[in-house]
Amino acid sequence: MNAPIVNPALTKNQSLVFEALDRADGPLSAYTILDKLRDHGFRAPLQVYRALDKLTEFGMVHRLESLNAFVACAHRESACCGKGHGHGTVAFAICESCSQVLEFHDHEVDHHLSDWASSKGFKPSKTTIEIRGICQKCAA
Amino acid sequence: MNAPIVNPALTKNQSLVFEALDRADGPLSAYTILDKLRDHGFRAPLQVYRALDKLTEFGMVHRLESLNAFVACAHRESACCGKGHGHGTVAFAICESCSQVLEFHDHEVDHHLSDWASSKGFKPSKTTIEIRGICQKCAA
DNA sequence: ATGGCACACGTTATAGCATAACGCAATTGA
DNA sequence: TCAATTGCGTTATGCTATAACGTGTGCCAT
Incomplete structure (x- = not known):
């Protein structure tokens, strides 16, 4: 809490x-x-x-x-990469057993996706990354 | 077609x-x-x-x-990375102007996300990657 | 062949998610 | 003061998805 x-x-x-x-x-x-x-x-x-x-x-x-x-x-305190409160793109891991959600940010993924976008002349406005699966606790 | x-x-x-x-x-x-x-x-x-x-x-x-x-x-012909017809995780770029969809696959992104998952003990079942934005044609 | 199983199908009803369109009140700033 | 903006409340509606029931068909082990 x-x-x-x-x-x-x-x-x-x-x-x-x-x-x-x-x-x-x-x-x-x-x-x-x-x-x-x-x-x-x-x-x-x-x-x-x-x-x-x-x-x-x-x-x-x-x-x-x-x-x-x-x-x-989940990222209460400030930002890791500019943009005020925000961050670039945020990703989520969603446990299908306990429905807990882990929020994380991965620069590398972010950069690869932006690179792909620029290479195609695609201008991103919002990116969604969600991994459905089973969390460590539930897998045990 | x-x-x-x-x-x-x-x-x-x-x-x-x-x-x-x-x-x-x-x-x-x-x-x-x-x-x-x-x-x-x-x-x-x-x-x-x-x-x-x-x-x-x-x-x-x-x-x-x-x-x-x-x-x-969109990937009619075979696979690039095993798994029969399939591919690892597929990503989409969705144009909010003309609603055309580009389907693509990015190994690097895939690997980074799996790495993150293993590092957290998270077992992924399905991963969603969708970039909303404006395609090259509509941006012109 | 016959009984059991798995699976696709059709139908009705209902649940769950989201927005349109209206009008009112408070705030702000020219 | 007036107009523009923003938030609010309400009613009604539309879009997305599944539950629960029963039917028919093909398969194959007995």
């Missing part, structure tokens, strides 16, 4: 959604978040999706495409 | 779905496929999803997670 380093610029809904993700020990779907926040006045999916859009834009939340779910960014 | 190298072991439904994807010049959603095949007797999503599951298992079709859509595999 991490200390709640909450960006003060967040609106109430955004904070609630972020905190729900931060408290969770795994990815949450938008509808699961909605259920967790009904006691705080949330009534409709759009309230969640709008907050998620902003949090994703801020880099505080990542969407897992292969799961249709969301996680709080 | 490629020659129709259709695996004869495919069932009727599987062939129809594969041919629909093969004819298309971009990714198709399951429901789009359903609409294209109504004239051939398709009536329900499950008919499409069941065929897609098998085709994916055979390696003839890929699912694009960030699009919830499917494409025919």
Whole structure:
């Protein structure tokens, strides 16, 4: 459980959604978040999706495409490679047994993919890397 | 348009779905496929999803997670790195302007990700790599 | 040949994920 | 002050995917 380093610029809904993700020990779907926040006045999916859009834009939340779910960014403290809070491309290892998610960043992979892109004249806007599998703990 | 190298072991439904994807010049959603095949007797999503599951298992079709859509595999002829028809991990560059998809394979990226996985004791089952962006043609 | 099994298929219903379109309120800055 | 922007709440709708049921067919071990 991490200390709640909450960006003060967040609106109430955004904070609630972020905190729900931060408290969770795994990815949450938008509808699961909605259920967790009904006691705080949330009534409709759009309230969640709008907050998620902003949090994703801020880099505080990542969407897992292969799961249709969301996680709080694991890289709380600053950046390793410029870009403010952010990082280049982030990759995820998702355990299909315990559904825990490892977030990591691999420069080499990043560079190879950018190199491929430039060689093809392709201008990347967002890159998704997700490894589904079994984590060490579950494999034991 | 490629020659129709259709695996004869495919069932009727599987062939129809594969041919629909093969004819298309971009990714198709399951429901789009359903609409294209109504004239051939398709009536329900499950008919499409069941065929897609098998085709994916055979390696003839890929699912694009960030699009919830499917494409025919672009690597018709054999493999570059063992595994029968297949290849290690395939990556995609998806143009957000014209929605064309480039399928490619990058050994280096593959190896870096496997290395990361072994270093963490993570056993990968499926890896997704998708680059969203603008293709050369659309950027011009 | 016959009973059991595996597999593809068809259908209905339902679950899960996401956005459109409307109107209102608060904030900001020209 | 007025217009633009942003967030918010609500209703309705659309898109994506699977559950659960039953049918038919081919295979092959007994």
